[in-house]
Amino acid sequence: xxxxxxxxxxxxxxxxxxxxxxxxxxxxxxxxxxxxxxxxxxxxxxxxxxxxxxxxxxxxxxxxxxxxxxxxxxxxxxxxxxxxxxxxxxxxxxxxxxxxxxxxxxxxxxxxxxxxxxxxxxxxxxxxxxxxxxxxxxxxxxxxxxxxxxxxxxxxxxxxxxxxxxxxxxxxxxxxxxxxxxxxxxxxxxxxxxxxxxxxxxxxxxxxxxxxxxxxxxxxxxxxxxxxxxxxxxxxxxxxxxxxxxxxxxxxxxxxxxxxxxxxxxxxxxxxxxxxxxxxxx
Numbered sequence: 630x631x632x633x634x635x636x637x638x639x640x641x642x643x644x645x646x647x648x649x650x651x652x653x654x655x656x657x658x659x660x661x662x663x664x665x666x667x668x669x670x671x672x673x674x675x676x677x678x679x680x681x682x683x684x685x686x687x688x689x690x691x692x693x694x695x696x697x698x699x700x701x702x703x704x705x706x707x708x709x710x711x712x713x714x715x716x717x718x719x720x721x722x723x724x725x726x727x728x729x730x731x732x733x734x735x736x737x738x739x740x741x742x743x744x745x746x747x748x749x750x751x752x753x754x755x756x757x758x759x760x761x762x763x764x765x766x767x768x769x770x771x772x773x774x775x776x777x778x779x780x781x782x783x784x785x786x787x788x789x790x791x792x793x794x795x796x797x798x799x800x801x802x803x804x805x806x807x808x809x810x811x812x813x814x815x816x817x818x819x820x821x822x823x824x825x826x827x828x829x830x831x832x833x834x835x836x837x838x839x840x841x842x843x844x845x846x847x848x849x850x851x852x853x854x855x856x857x858x859x860x861x862x863x864x865x866x867x868x869x870x871x872x873x874x875x876x877x878x879x880x881x882x883x884x885x886x887x888x889x890x891x892x893x894x895x896x897x898x899x900x901x902x903x904x905x906x907x908x909x910x911x
Contacts, residue, residue: 681757695722700730725741726744737905746870748851751849752786755789761788765791822847823849826852826854
Protein backbone atom coordinates (compact mmCIF):
# COMPACT_ATOMS: atom_id res chain seq x y z
CA UNK A 630 0.00 0.00 0.00
CA UNK A 631 1.34 3.45 -0.90
CA UNK A 632 -0.18 6.75 0.35
CA UNK A 633 -1.05 9.39 -2.20
CA UNK A 634 1.74 11.54 -0.72
CA UNK A 635 4.18 9.58 -2.86
CA UNK A 636 2.65 10.80 -6.14
CA UNK A 637 3.83 13.85 -8.03
CA UNK A 638 1.39 16.18 -6.27
CA UNK A 639 3.25 16.22 -2.96
CA UNK A 640 6.51 14.36 -3.48
CA UNK A 641 8.60 17.44 -4.22
CA UNK A 642 7.07 19.33 -1.30
CA UNK A 643 7.85 16.55 1.15
CA UNK A 644 11.39 16.01 -0.02
CA UNK A 645 12.43 19.66 0.22
CA UNK A 646 11.20 20.37 3.74
CA UNK A 647 14.13 19.22 5.86
CA UNK A 648 17.36 17.20 5.83
CA UNK A 649 15.57 14.31 7.54
CA UNK A 650 14.17 13.20 4.17
CA UNK A 651 16.90 10.70 3.40
CA UNK A 652 16.42 7.11 2.27
CA UNK A 653 15.73 4.76 5.18
CA UNK A 654 17.11 1.26 5.31
CA UNK A 655 14.79 -0.96 3.24
CA UNK A 656 12.11 1.76 3.23
CA UNK A 657 10.87 4.31 0.66
CA UNK A 658 12.13 7.85 1.17
CA UNK A 659 10.59 9.61 4.18
CA UNK A 660 8.45 6.63 5.21
CA UNK A 661 8.27 4.38 8.28
CA UNK A 662 6.20 1.23 7.82
CA UNK A 663 4.06 0.31 10.86
CA UNK A 664 1.93 -2.74 10.17
CA UNK A 665 0.36 -2.11 6.77
CA UNK A 666 0.56 1.67 7.06
CA UNK A 667 3.38 3.79 5.58
CA UNK A 668 3.78 6.82 7.83
CA UNK A 669 5.48 10.04 6.73
CA UNK A 670 8.44 11.13 8.82
CA UNK A 671 7.07 14.62 9.40
CA UNK A 672 7.06 16.99 12.33
CA UNK A 673 4.06 19.20 13.09
CA UNK A 674 5.55 22.32 11.50
CA UNK A 675 6.44 20.37 8.36
CA UNK A 676 2.88 19.14 7.92
CA UNK A 677 1.64 22.70 8.36
CA UNK A 678 4.17 23.89 5.78
CA UNK A 679 2.94 21.36 3.21
CA UNK A 680 -0.69 22.21 3.96
CA UNK A 681 -0.25 25.95 3.62
CA UNK A 682 1.74 25.55 0.43
CA UNK A 683 -1.01 23.35 -0.99
CA UNK A 684 -3.70 25.90 -0.14
CA UNK A 685 -1.75 28.86 -1.48
CA UNK A 686 -1.04 27.14 -4.79
CA UNK A 687 -4.67 26.76 -5.75
CA UNK A 688 -6.42 24.08 -3.73
CA UNK A 689 -9.35 23.65 -6.11
CA UNK A 690 -7.01 22.70 -8.92
CA UNK A 691 -4.94 20.32 -6.78
CA UNK A 692 -7.82 18.61 -4.95
CA UNK A 693 -8.30 17.90 -1.27
CA UNK A 694 -5.19 17.30 0.80
CA UNK A 695 -6.09 14.41 3.13
CA UNK A 696 -4.07 14.34 6.34
CA UNK A 697 -4.64 11.24 8.49
CA UNK A 698 -3.29 10.46 11.95
CA UNK A 699 -2.14 6.98 12.96
CA UNK A 700 -2.18 5.58 16.49
CA UNK A 701 -2.17 2.02 17.81
CA UNK A 702 -5.92 1.62 17.36
CA UNK A 703 -5.76 2.75 13.74
CA UNK A 704 -2.76 0.52 12.99
CA UNK A 705 -4.68 -2.44 14.43
CA UNK A 706 -7.81 -1.65 12.43
CA UNK A 707 -5.87 -1.26 9.19
CA UNK A 708 -4.30 -4.68 9.76
CA UNK A 709 -7.67 -6.41 10.23
CA UNK A 710 -10.08 -4.41 8.04
CA UNK A 711 -9.51 -4.15 4.29
CA UNK A 712 -12.08 -1.37 3.96
CA UNK A 713 -10.34 0.70 6.60
CA UNK A 714 -6.89 -0.01 5.15
CA UNK A 715 -8.14 1.16 1.76
CA UNK A 716 -9.51 4.33 3.36
CA UNK A 717 -6.15 5.05 4.99
CA UNK A 718 -4.40 4.45 1.66
CA UNK A 719 -6.20 7.48 0.21
CA UNK A 720 -4.32 9.76 2.61
CA UNK A 721 -1.84 12.25 1.22
CA UNK A 722 -0.02 12.45 4.54
CA UNK A 723 -0.09 9.84 7.28
CA UNK A 724 1.42 11.10 10.52
CA UNK A 725 2.19 9.63 13.96
CA UNK A 726 -0.72 10.60 16.23
CA UNK A 727 0.31 8.36 19.12
CA UNK A 728 3.42 7.79 21.19
CA UNK A 729 3.04 4.04 20.59
CA UNK A 730 3.63 4.65 16.87
CA UNK A 731 6.81 6.61 17.56
CA UNK A 732 8.12 3.90 19.90
CA UNK A 733 7.27 1.16 17.40
CA UNK A 734 9.10 3.02 14.64
CA UNK A 735 12.24 3.13 16.77
CA UNK A 736 12.01 -0.58 17.53
CA UNK A 737 11.65 -1.27 13.81
CA UNK A 738 14.69 0.80 12.89
CA UNK A 739 12.80 3.59 11.07
CA UNK A 740 12.41 6.23 13.77
CA UNK A 741 9.72 8.85 13.38
CA UNK A 742 10.80 12.32 14.58
CA UNK A 743 7.92 13.09 16.96
CA UNK A 744 4.33 12.52 17.90
CA UNK A 745 1.87 14.88 16.20
CA UNK A 746 -1.38 15.10 18.22
CA UNK A 747 -4.31 15.67 15.87
CA UNK A 748 -5.93 18.33 18.02
CA UNK A 749 -2.71 20.32 18.22
CA UNK A 750 -2.21 19.99 14.46
CA UNK A 751 -5.72 21.35 13.90
CA UNK A 752 -4.95 24.38 16.06
CA UNK A 753 -1.63 25.03 14.29
CA UNK A 754 -3.45 24.95 10.96
CA UNK A 755 -6.08 27.35 12.30
CA UNK A 756 -3.37 29.69 13.61
CA UNK A 757 -1.55 29.82 10.27
CA UNK A 758 -4.77 29.86 8.25
CA UNK A 759 -6.10 32.80 10.25
CA UNK A 760 -3.19 34.92 9.03
CA UNK A 761 -4.49 34.51 5.48
CA UNK A 762 -8.22 34.60 6.19
CA UNK A 763 -8.76 30.90 5.53
CA UNK A 764 -12.03 29.20 6.41
CA UNK A 765 -12.87 26.07 8.39
CA UNK A 766 -15.85 23.74 8.48
CA UNK A 767 -16.38 21.63 11.62
CA UNK A 768 -18.39 18.42 11.43
CA UNK A 769 -19.08 15.89 14.19
CA UNK A 770 -18.41 15.72 17.91
CA UNK A 771 -20.80 15.51 20.84
CA UNK A 772 -24.00 17.60 20.63
CA UNK A 773 -23.02 21.26 20.78
CA UNK A 774 -19.27 20.55 20.68
CA UNK A 775 -18.63 21.73 17.13
CA UNK A 776 -20.47 25.01 17.69
CA UNK A 777 -18.58 25.79 20.89
CA UNK A 778 -15.26 24.65 19.41
CA UNK A 779 -15.84 26.90 16.41
CA UNK A 780 -16.41 29.87 18.67
CA UNK A 781 -13.30 29.09 20.71
CA UNK A 782 -11.12 28.68 17.62
CA UNK A 783 -12.35 31.93 16.13
CA UNK A 784 -11.59 33.76 19.39
CA UNK A 785 -8.13 32.22 19.63
CA UNK A 786 -7.26 32.87 16.00
CA UNK A 787 -8.85 36.12 14.77
CA UNK A 788 -9.01 36.06 11.02
CA UNK A 789 -10.12 32.43 10.85
CA UNK A 790 -13.54 32.20 9.26
CA UNK A 791 -15.88 29.45 10.46
CA UNK A 792 -17.62 28.58 7.20
CA UNK A 793 -19.93 25.94 8.62
CA UNK A 794 -20.77 23.71 11.56
CA UNK A 795 -22.60 20.40 11.52
CA UNK A 796 -23.37 17.82 14.19
CA UNK A 797 -25.08 14.99 12.29
CA UNK A 798 -27.20 12.43 14.17
CA UNK A 799 -25.86 8.99 14.98
CA UNK A 800 -26.05 6.71 11.95
CA UNK A 801 -26.37 9.58 9.49
CA UNK A 802 -24.10 7.84 7.00
CA UNK A 803 -26.85 5.27 6.41
CA UNK A 804 -29.41 7.99 5.69
CA UNK A 805 -29.09 9.04 2.06
CA UNK A 806 -31.12 12.23 2.54
CA UNK A 807 -29.13 13.38 5.58
CA UNK A 808 -25.83 12.55 3.87
CA UNK A 809 -26.85 14.54 0.81
CA UNK A 810 -27.84 17.50 2.99
CA UNK A 811 -24.41 17.49 4.67
CA UNK A 812 -22.61 17.31 1.36
CA UNK A 813 -24.66 20.24 0.01
CA UNK A 814 -23.75 22.27 3.10
CA UNK A 815 -20.04 21.59 2.69
CA UNK A 816 -20.17 22.35 -1.04
CA UNK A 817 -21.86 25.66 -0.36
CA UNK A 818 -19.24 26.57 2.24
CA UNK A 819 -16.25 25.44 0.11
CA UNK A 820 -13.93 25.57 3.13
CA UNK A 821 -10.16 25.61 3.18
CA UNK A 822 -10.12 23.27 6.18
CA UNK A 823 -12.59 20.47 6.88
CA UNK A 824 -12.17 19.09 10.40
CA UNK A 825 -13.99 15.79 10.96
CA UNK A 826 -14.76 14.54 14.46
CA UNK A 827 -16.51 11.15 14.18
CA UNK A 828 -13.90 8.95 15.81
CA UNK A 829 -12.00 6.12 14.14
CA UNK A 830 -12.67 4.29 11.89
CA UNK A 831 -15.79 6.22 10.86
CA UNK A 832 -14.08 9.57 10.26
CA UNK A 833 -11.31 8.19 8.04
CA UNK A 834 -13.75 6.14 5.97
CA UNK A 835 -16.06 9.14 5.58
CA UNK A 836 -13.19 11.34 4.39
CA UNK A 837 -12.05 8.67 1.91
CA UNK A 838 -15.53 8.18 0.48
CA UNK A 839 -16.64 11.80 0.30
CA UNK A 840 -13.80 14.29 -0.04
CA UNK A 841 -12.81 13.47 -3.61
CA UNK A 842 -15.97 15.21 -4.82
CA UNK A 843 -16.12 18.06 -2.29
CA UNK A 844 -14.57 21.54 -2.79
CA UNK A 845 -12.36 21.27 0.30
CA UNK A 846 -8.73 22.37 0.58
CA UNK A 847 -7.66 20.08 3.39
CA UNK A 848 -9.47 17.32 5.30
CA UNK A 849 -8.28 16.34 8.77
CA UNK A 850 -10.00 13.78 11.05
CA UNK A 851 -9.50 14.95 14.64
CA UNK A 852 -11.10 12.33 16.91
CA UNK A 853 -12.49 13.99 20.02
CA UNK A 854 -10.79 17.37 19.53
CA UNK A 855 -14.04 19.34 19.35
CA UNK A 856 -15.21 17.77 22.61
CA UNK A 857 -12.03 18.72 24.48
CA UNK A 858 -11.91 22.26 23.07
CA UNK A 859 -15.56 22.70 24.05
CA UNK A 860 -14.84 21.42 27.56
CA UNK A 861 -17.11 18.39 27.23
CA UNK A 862 -14.17 16.03 27.65
CA UNK A 863 -11.06 16.79 29.68
CA UNK A 864 -7.72 16.29 27.97
CA UNK A 865 -4.92 14.58 29.81
CA UNK A 866 -2.58 16.90 31.75
CA UNK A 867 0.71 17.96 30.22
CA UNK A 868 2.74 15.53 32.33
CA UNK A 869 0.74 12.58 30.96
CA UNK A 870 1.19 13.75 27.38
CA UNK A 871 4.93 14.23 27.83
CA UNK A 872 5.47 10.85 29.49
CA UNK A 873 3.40 8.91 26.95
CA UNK A 874 0.79 7.90 29.53
CA UNK A 875 -2.10 9.90 28.12
CA UNK A 876 -3.84 6.62 27.20
CA UNK A 877 -3.73 5.51 30.85
CA UNK A 878 -5.25 8.80 32.00
CA UNK A 879 -8.03 8.51 29.42
CA UNK A 880 -8.70 4.91 30.39
CA UNK A 881 -9.02 5.95 34.03
CA UNK A 882 -11.44 8.74 33.09
CA UNK A 883 -13.61 6.74 30.66
CA UNK A 884 -13.13 3.02 31.42
CA UNK A 885 -16.44 1.83 29.98
CA UNK A 886 -15.82 3.53 26.63
CA UNK A 887 -12.11 2.85 26.28
CA UNK A 888 -11.27 -0.41 28.07
CA UNK A 889 -11.47 -2.53 24.92
CA UNK A 890 -9.39 -0.08 22.90
CA UNK A 891 -6.53 0.00 25.38
CA UNK A 892 -6.60 -3.23 27.40
CA UNK A 893 -7.12 -5.39 24.32
CA UNK A 894 -5.82 -3.10 21.57
CA UNK A 895 -2.46 -2.21 23.12
CA UNK A 896 -1.29 -5.85 23.53
CA UNK A 897 -2.49 -6.52 19.98
CA UNK A 898 -0.41 -3.62 18.68
CA UNK A 899 2.67 -4.71 20.64
CA UNK A 900 2.37 -8.25 19.26
CA UNK A 901 1.98 -6.93 15.71
CA UNK A 902 5.09 -4.78 16.12
CA UNK A 903 7.16 -7.62 17.57
CA UNK A 904 6.17 -9.90 14.69
CA UNK A 905 7.16 -7.20 12.22
CA UNK A 906 10.52 -6.84 13.98
CA UNK A 907 11.09 -10.60 13.78
CA UNK A 908 10.19 -10.63 10.10
CA UNK A 909 12.73 -7.90 9.44
CA UNK A 910 15.38 -9.78 11.40
CA UNK A 911 14.92 -12.73 9.05
